Each structure stands twice: as C-alpha cells, then as structure tokens.
Amino acid sequence: MKNNSKSAISTQPATASPQRRGNKGTYSRRAISEKGTAMNVSRAAYAHRRKIASAPTETLKFIPLGGLGEIGKNMYAIEYGNDIVVIDAGLMFPDEEMLGIDFVIPDISYLEENRKKIRGILITHGHEDHIGALPFVLPKLDVPVYSAKLTLGMIEGKMLEAAPRYKPRLVEVKAGETVALGVFKVTFISVCHSIPDALGIAVETPLGIVLHTGDFKFDPTPVDDHVTDYAAFAELGRKGVLLMASDSTNAEREGFTKSEKSLIGAIDNLFRTYRNRRVIISAFASNLHRVQLVLDAAARFNRKVVFAGRSMVNNVDLAIRLGYIKAEPGTVVPLAEMDSYNDSHLVVMTTGSQGEPFSGLVLMSKGAHHRVKLDSKDVVALFANPIPGNEKLVSNTINRLFELGCEVLYGREAGLHVSGHASREELKMLLSMVKPKYFVPVHGEYRMQIRHSQLAEEVGIPEKNVFIMNNGDILSIARNSAGVKSKAPAGAVLVDGMALGEKEGSILKERQELSENGVLVVSVTLDKKGLLVGEPCFESYGQIHFKDAEGMRQEFSEAVRRALKRELPEDDELLKKQISLRCKELLRKYMRSASAVIPLIARL
Incomplete structure (x- = not known):
C-alpha cells in the first residue's frame, strides 16, 4: 500500500x-x-x-538443454552464481531419417564447461527420456545423482551395463525430503505418473522458488495408492513460486486423464474374449503400474505371465526385488519354460510398443525372436499409443503382425492405453494452485508448449511472464525482470551402439548422402614418377552401374587422367581432392546430384 x-x-x-x-x-x-x-x-x-x-545481486538462470520442441531428451539446468543443479538426463529415440542411429542424447557442452559449479543431478523418475543419457553424462561430469529408490535401482542397472568401470554416487531421497545443494534447497514432491516413485522438484533459490513438476497427472485411484501431493503444491503456491516449468505432453487433450485403474476392465475383457488363445501384450518396459495390472488379471484368469525383452525383464525383476510389484506365487514363468504350458494359459508381456528396431515385439513380428514364434493362434495387444515421430515404425510392426496371421488390437479405439500425463483441466488446476510469477511449458513439441502457455494465460498469468523457449535458451531472472537474453549450446548428440557419436549434422549427414546418392570408389595405381599405371578402376554402389555403360566409363577415366595432371604427383591428398572434384562434376551431369566419391591411390 x-x-x-x-x-x-x-x-x-x-x-x-x-x-x-x-x-x-x-x-x-x-x-x-x-x-x-x-x-x-x-x-x-x-x-x-x-x-x-x-x-541477492546474482541472476537466476533456467537453461533447458533438451526436452523442448520434442518428446524426450529431457535435461534442464538451474544456475545461480557458482552453483548449478541439473534436472533429468534423458534420451530420445531416433526418427526415420536418423539412419543407423540408436538414440539421441543432449549436448552437455555447457555443463562440461561449468562442471565445477554442478552440485548434483536430480532425477524425476525412471523413464528412458529422463535417465537414458546418464551412462554418457555421468562419467564426464562425475557428480552425485539424487532420486527415489526405484529410479536409482534402474540407473544403477544402466550404469553397470553401459559404463561398468564408473562408480556413480547415487543418493536416495524420499518425497517430502529437503536436501541442501550449494545455495539451493531442493524439496522432492510425490506425483502420480505411469511409473512408481515419480517426483516433482522444488528448488529454493536466493531469488525465489523454481518448481519443476516432472511428468505428472492427478489420478485419484493410482495403482500403488501414491497420489499426487496436492497439499505440497498448494503450500508452494501459498509461499510464492517464482518460476514453474511444467509437463506439456497432453496440453492438447481436453478434460482429465483417466485413471490407470480404468484399464482393469479392458484387460479382463481381453483375457475373457480370447480365453483359448495366447495373448501377447506390448507395453513400455518401465510402465510398471501396467505390469502390476496384467499380473493381477493373470492370477484371476489362471494364466501364467512370461516377460520377454531385456529391459522389460530387468525392470520387472528390480521392481519385484524392491517390493514395487507383487505377484501371486507361480504366476511369473521364465521365458525358457514357456513351452511347458498350453498357449491358452500364457500371457507374454514384451517391449516394442513404439516399433523399436531390436525390441521384443519387432523381433517377433519379423520371425527373428529366439523363443516366441507368432502365428494365427496369437492375439497381440499394443498397450501404448505411438509417441509422435514413431507412427511409421509402429505401423510397420502392425502390418507384419497381420501378415503372420495374428489378431492385433491397437489404437485409441481399442481402449488399451491410459496416459501418464495431465490433460488440460489438470494443467489448469495446477497452474491455479501454484500461481507462479513466471511460467515455462516444457516436455513437449512446440504446439504443445503453445497450448500450455495459452492455459497459463487463461488462469491469469500475464502473457509477458510466459516464456516459450527453445533448447539452449537461457532465461535470466533478476529481482524485478526476466527474459531470454543469451543461448547455450544445446544440439543433439547421436549414439550408434554404445559409442558416443558426433554432434548432429556430421555423421548423420554422411549417412543421408550415402542413402540418397550412393558411393563411387575410384582406384588408381601410380608408378614411382607419379604416372598412371593401367586404367582407373571404378566400383559404384547405389547409383550408376559402369558394367552397363562402357562409354561412361571412358569419360570418367579421362576425367581422372586430367585430375592427375593438375597436381604435384607426390601429394596424395591433393590428387584425391582433384579426382573427387572431377568425378562429382560428371556425376551431376548424369544424376543431377553428386554421390560420395572415395578415391584410393596405390603406388608401386
């Protein structure tokens, strides 16, 4: 006043x-x-x-390094002075244009440059888009990781498999607990998602509270009875939240997201309708709530459950060992013992709902699985909707399953999937509850971020205080102002096998060129004086066939001779460059695009 x-x-x-x-x-x-x-x-x-x-005279910085404008690759940094905390370190599955790439992780150049400032990595939950990059990130940053018990168990398994020589520092936290990290006080909040032990994270900074919701929904009847902590969010709203970053995945979906328990009837109906057939269920390997529902239904219908797919088997074994999944004695059967039971008594639960190339269901659809062979006696149910970008992979898998004679249940009309993310009314409820001063929609493609920002404005957050950001944008918050004024490196790093690839645009560009235009290998032999011995040899793949074009071969041979005359005979690199240049000129003449040219020089 x-x-x-x-x-x-x-x-x-x-x-x-x-x-x-x-x-x-x-x-x-x-x-x-x-x-x-x-x-x-x-x-x-x-x-x-x-x-x-x-x-406080320092500026608070919020830096998304992945997870904006895309589904996956989540990573966010909060920086104040000489302290940084990082939230999540996830991967993203490749699209069809990323030839031969297994997955994509964030570029952590900014974090490597500021490694001494990092006080820890805070993990919201155990899905791959939030923990998948850790085997590549942790050995480089060497900082402690804070999360709940199940999530840490999953991380430990990944690290043992992918980086066995590195010993991570894993610190278990519980919902409601507060941890001091540098100038920050970090409080973990229980949220409901499609995996147990999901957390929201509130970071108290010298300028105010930064709230990251994690992936969440308001499920009143969760499978494990752990509801989203409404009271904690309301208390944060009472205290005052400076900045909220919130899950935008379902910002386009009206109403409320259904409870996971709403699938009980669909699973029962599946087992009842196909009581005389083997049932194959494909779901996310980390969707342990769904695994629990299938185990419960199998016990009711006197079926045995077989788990297939390495990640599915590992996650279920871990969850049973830690007490997050409970199964009636004798319900779970090892894959190796599957043939001892009638098909009508079996449920096979596997990975591959997103068409991942080496997942259990995809291998089965190709007839390449070492234990499970599918035919017309099988019913396949996909308990997941395609993630944006995976539609074609999923469609190809479904087509192959039909070709094998399987009955396939899929899509929204089958009613076999419930999202783990909040829909529009839930997002508005949380915004109204927290009333943040500044708001950033995260976890989603650009259109989802826009829709979420519109919801924020509907509940009274001024448009100037809502920031639609891109990966690498640095949101700087001072005492009485905020804005995106600078940028950090935040590209994509490609992973082929378990080897860290180069940044996007190098290896991928080469592969795309090879796939589109093929390759021409030119071999020449030179004597001691650097003169050509015999005729150049040409091997072409994916473009012109020289065996059927003798005149063309002569034209290319003459181009190679001209190239050899232009440069010093002892400089192989210059010779290769000239051969490549001359051959590409001719290729453009015949193909309108130049393929890759690989010159090989041998000397007598």
Missing part, C-alpha cells in the same frame, strides 16, 4: 514556547522535533540502502 501523506514532519503552526539557550545556539521545540524526525528518516534510508546492498 502506498502512503499518501506528503511528509512525516508535523506542519501544525508553532505555539509560543520557552526558548532553550546554550553555548551551541538557541532551538525551538519545533526545530528539535524536525531534527529528530529528519534523523529517523535518515536512519530508515540508511537501513533501506543496507537492505538493498545485502539483497
């Missing part, structure tokens, strides 16, 4: 009063009063200046 009085000093007329005399002069009572008031004002101003001087 503003004070409307013009002065704190009395303006009433002075009354007659005795005068006080002394060596230092004569003062009236009014003069003494005014001097005292002025001294009080001076002290207040001094105290105010001291308060401003002691207030």
Whole structure:
C-alpha cells in the first residue's frame, strides 16, 4: 500500500514556547522535533540502502538443454552464481531419417564447461527420456545423482551395463525430503505418473522458488495408492513460486486423464474374449503400474505371465526385488519354460510398443525372436499409443503382425492405453494452485508448449511472464525482470551402439548422402614418377552401374587422367581432392546430384 501523506514532519503552526539557550545556539521545540524526525528518516534510508546492498545481486538462470520442441531428451539446468543443479538426463529415440542411429542424447557442452559449479543431478523418475543419457553424462561430469529408490535401482542397472568401470554416487531421497545443494534447497514432491516413485522438484533459490513438476497427472485411484501431493503444491503456491516449468505432453487433450485403474476392465475383457488363445501384450518396459495390472488379471484368469525383452525383464525383476510389484506365487514363468504350458494359459508381456528396431515385439513380428514364434493362434495387444515421430515404425510392426496371421488390437479405439500425463483441466488446476510469477511449458513439441502457455494465460498469468523457449535458451531472472537474453549450446548428440557419436549434422549427414546418392570408389595405381599405371578402376554402389555403360566409363577415366595432371604427383591428398572434384562434376551431369566419391591411390 502506498502512503499518501506528503511528509512525516508535523506542519501544525508553532505555539509560543520557552526558548532553550546554550553555548551551541538557541532551538525551538519545533526545530528539535524536525531534527529528530529528519534523523529517523535518515536512519530508515540508511537501513533501506543496507537492505538493498545485502539483497541477492546474482541472476537466476533456467537453461533447458533438451526436452523442448520434442518428446524426450529431457535435461534442464538451474544456475545461480557458482552453483548449478541439473534436472533429468534423458534420451530420445531416433526418427526415420536418423539412419543407423540408436538414440539421441543432449549436448552437455555447457555443463562440461561449468562442471565445477554442478552440485548434483536430480532425477524425476525412471523413464528412458529422463535417465537414458546418464551412462554418457555421468562419467564426464562425475557428480552425485539424487532420486527415489526405484529410479536409482534402474540407473544403477544402466550404469553397470553401459559404463561398468564408473562408480556413480547415487543418493536416495524420499518425497517430502529437503536436501541442501550449494545455495539451493531442493524439496522432492510425490506425483502420480505411469511409473512408481515419480517426483516433482522444488528448488529454493536466493531469488525465489523454481518448481519443476516432472511428468505428472492427478489420478485419484493410482495403482500403488501414491497420489499426487496436492497439499505440497498448494503450500508452494501459498509461499510464492517464482518460476514453474511444467509437463506439456497432453496440453492438447481436453478434460482429465483417466485413471490407470480404468484399464482393469479392458484387460479382463481381453483375457475373457480370447480365453483359448495366447495373448501377447506390448507395453513400455518401465510402465510398471501396467505390469502390476496384467499380473493381477493373470492370477484371476489362471494364466501364467512370461516377460520377454531385456529391459522389460530387468525392470520387472528390480521392481519385484524392491517390493514395487507383487505377484501371486507361480504366476511369473521364465521365458525358457514357456513351452511347458498350453498357449491358452500364457500371457507374454514384451517391449516394442513404439516399433523399436531390436525390441521384443519387432523381433517377433519379423520371425527373428529366439523363443516366441507368432502365428494365427496369437492375439497381440499394443498397450501404448505411438509417441509422435514413431507412427511409421509402429505401423510397420502392425502390418507384419497381420501378415503372420495374428489378431492385433491397437489404437485409441481399442481402449488399451491410459496416459501418464495431465490433460488440460489438470494443467489448469495446477497452474491455479501454484500461481507462479513466471511460467515455462516444457516436455513437449512446440504446439504443445503453445497450448500450455495459452492455459497459463487463461488462469491469469500475464502473457509477458510466459516464456516459450527453445533448447539452449537461457532465461535470466533478476529481482524485478526476466527474459531470454543469451543461448547455450544445446544440439543433439547421436549414439550408434554404445559409442558416443558426433554432434548432429556430421555423421548423420554422411549417412543421408550415402542413402540418397550412393558411393563411387575410384582406384588408381601410380608408378614411382607419379604416372598412371593401367586404367582407373571404378566400383559404384547405389547409383550408376559402369558394367552397363562402357562409354561412361571412358569419360570418367579421362576425367581422372586430367585430375592427375593438375597436381604435384607426390601429394596424395591433393590428387584425391582433384579426382573427387572431377568425378562429382560428371556425376551431376548424369544424376543431377553428386554421390560420395572415395578415391584410393596405390603406388608401386
């Protein structure tokens, strides 16, 4: 509230009063009063200046290194002064244009440059798009990882498999617990998702609270009875949240997301309808709530459950060992013992709902699985919808399954999938509950971020305080302002096998060129004087067949001879460059595009 009085000093007329005399002069009572008031004002101003001087002068930075404009590859940094905390380190599965690439992880150049500032990596939950990059990130950064028990168990398994020589520092936390990391106080919040132990993260900074919701939904009847902690979010709203970054995956979907338990009827109906057939269920390997529902239904219908796919088997074994999944004795059967049971008594649960090339279901659809062979006696149910970008891979898998004679249940009309992400009404509820000063929609493609930003404006967050960011944008927040003023490196790093590839645009570009235009190998033999011995040899793959074009071969041979005459005979690199240049000129003449040319020089 503003004070409307013009002065704190009395303006009433002075009354007659005795005068006080002394060596230092004569003062009236009014003069003494005014001097005292002025001294009080001076002290207040001094105290105010001291308060401003002691207030935080650093800028708070929020830096998304992955997870914006895409599904997956989630990684976010919060920086203040000499301290950084990182939230999540996920991967993204490749699209069809990423030839031979297994997955994509964030570029962590910025974190490597600031490694001494990093106080820890905070993991929201155990899905691959949040933990998948850790085997490549952790050995480079060598910082502790904080998360819940199940998530840490999954991380430990990944590290043992992918980086066995590195010993990660894994710190278990529980929902409701607060951890001090540098200038930050980090509080973990229970949220409901499609995997147990999912967490939201509130980071208290010198400028205010930064809230990262993680992946969440408001499920009133979760499978494990751990609901989203509404009270914790409401309390944060009461305290005041400076910045909220929130899951945008379902920002286009109206209403509320259904409860995971709503699938119980669909699973029962599946087993009841196909009681005489073997049932193959494909789901995310980390969707352990769905695994629990299938185990419960199998026990009710007297079926045995076989798990196939390495990640599925590993996750289920870990969850059973840690007590997150409970199975009736005898319900789970090892894959090796599957042939001991009638098909009508079996449920095979496997990976591959997204068409991943080496997943269990894809191998089965190709007839390449070492244990499970599919035919017309099988019913295949896909308990997941395609992630954007995976539609073609999933479609190809379904087509192959039909070709094998299987009955395939898939798509939204089958009613076999419930999302783990909040829909529009839930997103609005959380925004209204938290009332952040600034808001950044994360976890989603660009259109999802836009839709989420519109929801924020609907509940009263000013448009100027909502930031649609791209990976690498640095949102700088001062005491009374915020804006994107700089950028950090935040490209994509390609992973082929378990070897870290080059950054996007190098290896991938070469593979795309090879796939589109083929390759021409030119071999020449030179004598001691650098003169050509015999005719150049040409081997072409994926383009012109020289065996059927003798005239063309002569034209290319003459081009190679001209190239050899232009450069110093002892400089192989210059010779190769000229051969490649001359051959590409001819290729453009015949093909309108130049393929890769690989010159080989042998000397006698």
